[in-house]
Amino acid sequence: MTIDVATGISRILKQEGVGWVSTFPVCRVNNALGREGVPMLMMRDDRYAVAVADAFSRITGGSRIGVCTFQGGVNAAGMQYAYAGMAQAYEDGSPVLCITDGVPAGSSGNSQYDVASAMKTVSKWFGYLDKPERTPELMRRAFTMLRSGRPGPVILAIPNATATYDETADPYRPVKGWKSAPDPVDVRAAVDQLLGARNPLIYAGEGVIYAGASEDLKALAELVNVPVITTLKAKGAFPENHPLFVGVRGDQVAHYLNKSDLILAVGSSLSPGRFSHAIPDAAKKTIIHCNVDELHINKMYPTAHAVIGDARLTLQALRQEVSDRTSGAGRNAGDVAAEVRAARHEALARYRQVMVSDETPINPYRVYGDLMEVLDLRNSFVTHESGNTRDQLSTVFDTLIPRGFLGWGNVSTLGFSLAAAIAAKKAFPERASVAVTGEAGLGYMLGNLEVLLREKLGITVVHISNGGFAGYGPGFWGPGHDPFTHRVLGPDEVDMSKVIGALGFHTERVSEPAEVIPALRRALDVNTSGRPAYIEFICCQYPVYGQWVGRSAE
Ligand SMILES: Cc1ncc(C[n+]2csc(CCOP(=O)(O)OP(=O)(O)O)c2C)c(N)n1
Ligand SMILES: [Mg+2]
Numbered sequence: 001m002t003i004d005v006a007t008g009i010s011r012i013l014k015q016e017g018v019g020w021v022s023t024f025p026v027c028r029v030n031n032a033l034g035r036e037g038v039p040m041l042m043m044r045d046d047r048y049a050v051a052v053a054d055a056f057s058r059i060t061g062g063s064r065i066g067v068c069t070f071q072g073g074v075n076a077a078g079m080q081y082a083y084a085g086m087a088q089a090y091e092d093g094s095p096v097l098c099i100t101d102g103v104p105a106g107s108s109g110n111s112q113y114d115v116a117s118a119m120k121t122v123s124k125w126f127g128y129l130d131k132p133e134r135t136p137e138l139m140r141r142a143f144t145m146l147r148s149g150r151p152g153p154v155i156l157a158i159p160n161a162t163a164t165y166d167e168t169a170d171p172y173r174p175v176k177g178w179k180s181a182p183d184p185v186d187v188r189a190a191v192d193q194l195l196g197a198r199n200p201l202i203y204a205g206e207g208v209i210y211a212g213a214s215e216d217l218k219a220l221a222e223l224v225n226v227p228v229i230t231t232l233k234a235k236g237a238f239p240e241n242h243p244l245f246v247g248v249r250g251d252q253v254a255h256y257l258n259k260s261d262l263i264l265a266v267g268s269s270l271s272p273g274r275f276s277h278a279i280p281d282a283a284k285k286t287i288i289h290c291n292v293d294e295l296h297i298n299k300m301y302p303t304a305h306a307v308i309g310d311a312r313l314t315l316q317a318l319r320q321e322v323s324d325r326t327s328g329a330g331r332n333a334g335d336v337a338a339e340v341r342a343a344r345h346e347a348l349a350r351y352r353q354v355m356v357s358d359e360t361p362i363n364p365y366r367v368y369g370d371l372m373e374v375l376d377l378r379n380s381f382v383t384h385e386s387g388n389t390r391d392q393l394s395t396v397f398d399t400l401i402p403r404g405f406l407g408w409g410n411v412s413t414l415g416f417s418l419a420a421a422i423a424a425k426k427a428f429p430e431r432a433s434v435a436v437t438g439e440a441g442l443g444y445m446l447g448n449l450e451v452l453l454r455e456k457l458g459i460t461v462v463h464i465s466n467g468g469f470a471g472y473g474p475g476f477w478g479p480g481h482d483p484f485t486h487r488v489l490g491p492d493e494v495d496m497s498k499v500i501g502a503l504g505f506h507t508e509r510v511s512e513p514a515e516v517i518p519a520l521r522r523a524l525d526v527n528t529s530g531r532p533a534y535i536e537f538i539c540c541q542y543p544v545y546g547q548w549v550g551r552s553a554e
Contacts, residue, residue: 003165005162006161009032009139018065022041023041023042023049024082025042042451044447046082048415051415051420052426053067053423054092055094057151060427065096090122090124091411097143097146100158104159125141129158135165140175150292181317182307182308200264203264203266204230204265204267206267209237211292211311214237216319218238218239223331224322225244226244227244227340228244236400240398253277264288265290274410279301294306350544355369368396368436377399383421386409387441387471388438406420414440417435421459433459435460435461436462438470439467439488456531460523465496507536
């Protein structure tokens with residue numbers, strides 16, 4: 001049976017279990033998607049088309065692949081704008097499939113912007129469909145890249161979507177995705193070191209979530225009695241009410257990073273200096289680096305032992321080895337949990353205090369504390385924005401289930417929180433979905449708020465409204481780092497609840513701390529019937545949060 005490429009791609013996506021595709025028009029496969037009954041979630045710009053699909057892959061830990069389409073080809077206006085979303089997906093290693101128009105044969109060199117070169121800088125793999133009969137082959141390749149190895153975006157460029165091929169010549173079968181197990185010699189070497197260390201620390205990254213290895217991480221940590229920190233992107237990979245959980249950031253995390261003589265890194269790139277901790281005084285520590293491939297091994301720090309393989313299989317192998325060596329007894333290391341509890345208690349005291357503060361304007365931590373109070377933390381989703389909401393929530397928000405919170409951003413591109421909250425609603429419709437943002441993030445998302453109304457996505461946007469870019473300007477904490485470019489019109493000048501209310505959102509404007517909980521409850525309640533909500537909390541500028549640890553010792 002002869003079909004066109006766009007139809008073939010649409011059918012293959014259905015075979016691969018793709019339930020919907022996010023898009024911003026035009027892309028030449030879109031009409032075939034429509035005809036073949038693949039629902040399209042139309043965002044209001046190309047960057048968000050990518051970001052929603054990207055976030056869907058992240059939130060599902062790659063078990064369901066987010067797919068997006070946008071305009072490319074000779075008139076690559078959409079692609080130029082989508083580039084921001086792809087760069088972000090690539091930086092954070094998200095397995096998203098981006099489908100776009102390719103430059104047709106004979107038209108290369110026609111535009112100034114070199115599409116193929118640009119795409120190659122932001123993808124794990126860039127496929128160019130130069131012959132229609134290669135459609136099944138390139139789709140197989142794409143899903144192999146998306147489901148195996150180190151996660152990252154895959155881009156497929158289709159220069160001629162109406163070209164035809166014989167669908168029966170090379171019938172498509174869905175791609176399973178493959179994993180690798182670590183070399184037992186490496187596992188033994190790692191366990192030798194681990195059992196010989198005085199103050200080991202587990203440094204867990206997002207690879208744990210992609211491998212579906214949270215339970216295995218917990219089991220290993222308990223067996224070896226070792227405290228755990230997680231990266232921002234892995235927040236929730238380890239239950240944050242667990243006695244061995246140290247934190248994502250804060251003084252207690254700095255204390256354990258400094259004190260450790262061995263770092264067991266699992267599923268993390270160990271790339272310091274952006275929104276993650278460095279390993280202080282690394283040359284004096286033993287670093288065991290468990291990663292899915294070699295890309296990050298011996299990067300920045302000398303790796304004492306690498307254990308290469310899938311995080312789940314690695315954690316299981318480490319646990320088995322420890323168990324065999326100790327007859328199941330594990331590592332006895334005194335009352336590690338009590339020390340962790342005391343360190344957490346001391347470091348978090350100053351935040352816990354403001355989480356119940358009655359001051360006005362409202363302290364942002366009061367909003368976070370009340371949010372934790374109102375949400376069922378085992379059945380909800382929260383994400384941050386770039387700015388203080390990232391820094392503060394990652395310091396104090398208790399995440400009990402993997403992806404109950406999405407931390408994102410090796411570099412954190414403003415506006416992603418809305419895409420994340422949308423993707424979470426698509427992935428887990430029964431969960432409350434909340435994006436917490438400042439004014440900068442809100443500015444990026446305004447054009448896309450219509451999507452929530454059109455698609456009946458019951459999401460709450462919590463706005464920490466503080467009249468400026470709080471980390472940037474002068475304030476009570478000192479001069480700030482960008483004193484000339486931080487002030488915007490604030491709550492005294494603009495009532496955003498009226499602006500967004502006019503669109504059709506349920507909106508509230510809250511200036512009394514006692515009203516935080518009732519307002520959140522009302523918003524979450526309207527969300528259950530598919531109506532989005534926006535709450536403007538009139539807050540003080542309070543840029544206080546746990547710091548990232550640098551490379552030199554304290
Ligand atoms: C696309 C993009 N451009 C620039 C930045 C740099 N940036 C990070 S946070 C921020 C301002 C945050 O201010 P606001 O949203 O008001 O949050 P607050 O810190 O006041 O809570 C800026 C400009 C960024 N993260 N992303
Ligand atoms: Mg602000």
